Amino acid sequence: MQTSRRRFFGRTGLLAGSAIGFPQIIRSAEPEAPLPERRPQHIIHLVADGMCWSTFTMGNAFSQLRRQRGLRWFELLHREEATVTAVDMRSLNSLVTDSAAASSSWGSGSRVVNGALNVLPDGRELRPLMPLFKEAGWKRGLVTTTEITHATPAGFAATISSRGDAEDIAQQYLDRSIEVLLGGGRKFFEATKRKDKVDLHRAFRDRGYTVCQDAAALADAPNDRPWLGTFAAGHLPFTLDRDHDAKLQRKVPSLADMTRRALDKLGRETHFLLQVEGGRVDHACHGCDIAAAVRELVAFDEAIEVCLEFQQRFPDTLLVLTTDHGTGGPALNGLGTAYGSSSPLFANLLRAKRSFEAFGDEIPKEPAAEAVRRLLADATGYEVPETELKRFLEFLEGRWKPLFSGMNGRAMQLGQLLANHYGVSWTSGAHTIDYAPLVALGPGAALFRGFQKNTDVFRHYTALAGIDYRNPELPLLAECAPAAADVEPPCLPA
């Protein structure tokens, strides 16, 4: 989700106050935790984008159904040496963050407004982790199931006032010579698609990169060259759709495949910082599609497994597993007598074959009842009862609107319709406020004890790498709540 800077300030009128009067640098008043004697040589930051605790809980329950074992991430919560904490992910302007502000807070240690990547509202540019780590001699990698230029990877590497400027972000990756770039978003590198007509693939090749566009090319990519892998024009397909399409499986690597290859290559280096994003948990939840979301979480867990194997071989590796915010607020509800219907309804998730994204466009503009009924039955296993189908079709025809405008969308109402089938309903198709769970394992994990702020992640990573650098920070824009005074810098009078 994106909020343009101009639109935001048009609503709040706060730009002048923060930009002109107070160019202050506020540093955290909290004492730094003592650094561990053993420092990590490798840091892997794993993000399941758009995952609240409820999504995590359902992902674990689905994993039990599907694989007869829980998520590895869940198992880690039992390990004594793992630290488990929660993180306040709010952005500079809102209690509800977007992925750009969230990743920027980790990436630069400074909160920005939603939609911005490492740029303060007064225009000051922040230095993110990737260029700082390069100066310290670390190799760097970004791996994601979204477009590689998307907000979460970009928050570690790019500096730009609008997350939507994907073509410029692609150029910044080249300028900052990130050694491993694997994900989707091919269109932002292609001369025929870019506004400036620059052939960025060629520019990457000229700088020594191996450019790969399918799973086989990635498997063969030489480990002694930097890589740019873009495996789809836009985002990579949902795991739910990939699992049911042999052609997609041959062409598009899974998140675990990409992570394994990234570690094959980066594992040869003395030091590296790698971000791995399961970015489409968020997209599935924006689309109120729980069947797609839980499979994205399982695919993310397979990438965690790859990282844990790597850590076994290279114990000087810090693993950090977290999320940036919730999306859609999905929850399995207590249903039926003594809630006895909840578990069998949830098990219907096993029957889904296609994501909403894959079949949603096949719902005709003027929907015929029988065609919609058949489409839903084929894709989800749900034989929609007559009354529900009638009500859904009336919504599609614009004959009623939900009371909460946040639910006024095709995907949201499809999600609510399917709630009768899966037992899982939604609060909206947007991001939600959530303290993000974070699990850390390996040297440096002890720094993540106690409740954390998103910006602490930057402080910990730079401290562990021996980098002494702080970006400027601004006070929160939207509120001056006294209750926040102990965790936030105080707001100055406007």
Ligand SMILES: [Zn+2]
């Ligand atoms: Zn999102």
